[in-house]
Amino acid sequence: MRLLSTILILLLAGPAWSSECVVLLHGLLRSADSMKPMEDALREAGFETANVEYPSRDAPIEELAAPAVEEGILRCRAIDGVDTIHFVTHSLGGILVRYYLEYWDITGLGRVVMLGPPNQGSLAADRMGVLPGYDLVQGPVGRQLGKGENSVPLQLGPADFELGIIAGNETIDPITSAVLPNPDDGKVSVEDTKLEGMDDFVVVDHSHTFMMRLEEPIELTIRFLKTGRFSED
Helix, strand or coil: CHHHHHHHHHHHHCCCCCCEEEEEECCCCCCHHHHHHHHHHHHHCCCEEEEECCCCCCCCHHHHHHHHHHHHHHHHHCCCCCCEEEEEEECHHHHHHHHHHHHCCCCCEEEEEEECCCCCCCHHHHHHCCCCCHHHHHCHHHHHHCCCCCCCHHHCCCCCCEEEEEEECCCCCHHHHCCCCCCECCCCECHHHCCCCCCEEEEECCCCCCHHHCHHHHHHHHHHHHHCCCCCC
16 A cells, blocks of 8 residues: 555656557566566556566677667657656666666667666675586676675766665575675675666565565655656655
8 A cells, every 4th residue: 555655656646658668677597577576566656667577598698788778768769659668777787777778778768677686796606616516597687796806786887877776685695694794685785786877776675586576666666757856855
């Protein structure tokens, strides 16, 4: 009920134009289904959506980024009247957007919300990478999300687009959290989600695994897409 009430308030506060489309990009080892609650709420708030499925563990970031981002762009542009394209990402999805924007421009780019992004790399990727079977499970991307010489996030520049970041500070993965600086969300520390050039930043009491499905992060995402800020002030 609280989520529905918030969406209604936001709708009354300003129009949600169907000319705005949101591309959703899931994280590593996840699917478009993981972003479905977010997608449903965005559509209720008046946005068109393109929830993209991509093979997160089958190729390195350099090969994943363009096909995933461009599929979302094409799906949005295929909707009559769309002239603004936003992005909402979880974890790896945010790095794909950063990588894409490092090399290509997006006409009509709106706002970007990243949930739990390893923008400074995650120490967990380095520490857990020594375990047997790590590469088999994580794929090529696994070692690119750390802080070492192969780190892709650390090779990318600051944000030169309108960006809001949501970080989590609770975990359901005590083993991985044990190798991360506190506070963390079980996969990435709060500090390592930050990115130079971001416009707003907020911490929620949720874990990395489920934050994109939960009420508070969804409310915050919609608010940032509409206003450019997470706060109601």
